[in-house]
Amino acid sequence: MPIASTPYTVATLAPAVNNRLEETTPPVFWDEQHEVYSALIEAINDLTLLVGRPVQSVQVPLSLQPNSVWQAVPRGIFLITDIYGPQSLLRKTTLHGLDYVQASWGADWENDTDPAGPDRWAPIGLTLFAVHPAPTAAQIVNINAIPYPATDGWPYTGTEGVPFQDEFFEALEEYAAHYCRIKEGGVELQESMSLYASYLKAAQRMSSIQDRQDPLIFSPAWGGASGLNSATQR
DSSP: OOOOSSSSSSSHHHHHHHHTTTSSSSSSSSSSIHHHHHHHHHHHHHHHHHHHOOEEEEEEEEEEOOOSEEEOTTTTTEEEEEEOOOOSBBBEOHHHHHHSOOOOOTTGGGGOOOTOOSSEEEEEETTTEEEESSSSSOOOEEEEEEOOSSSSSOOOOOOBBEEEOOHHHHHHHHHHHHHHHHTTTTHHHHHHHHHHHHHHHHHHHHHHHHHHHHHHHHHHHTTTTOOOOOOOOO
């Protein structure tokens, strides 16, 4: 499901979060821009990670650092899916494959360089990826990637869009209120765990709904009707 334009912004949801925190708008104990907005952005990112939707793919150029197999994932990019070199698509592998399934390289592959640039790449967590062999000069590649749903621009302005249907706003507000109450600790934090549990339940329900819609969206019937899976017992 692509990220659609929405009239709702982070600032739209902030008053409801303030109310859950028993605060006014703007709040007194919390800083709305630096804490409440940040909590809502974190909620959007977390729900996207849990449910896997909405998803938008972008293609952006990236300059590889020379003489190093270790490269940083650009800010704002959640996940790299493919990397295109100057000549062809780089083959995707894994760190385990580079370390233990050597083909034309050895265990010291981290030191390999080539003026023509890399032939393969491997993801490493959410902030790094490896290329092999390393280019000897700066080289531009194109990456297909999934960006974070909100622009990476802290402190947030409140104009960031909320890419979910309004029936899931309550879940985002619950997560944000729990996130803020971590600051208080103690009894307040313990009581907010019920908000987090409610948020996780909503995320589970959202996943179930989207999974039932996917056979209609991603159908091999080229526009023909595809039936839904039988309902699971609740």
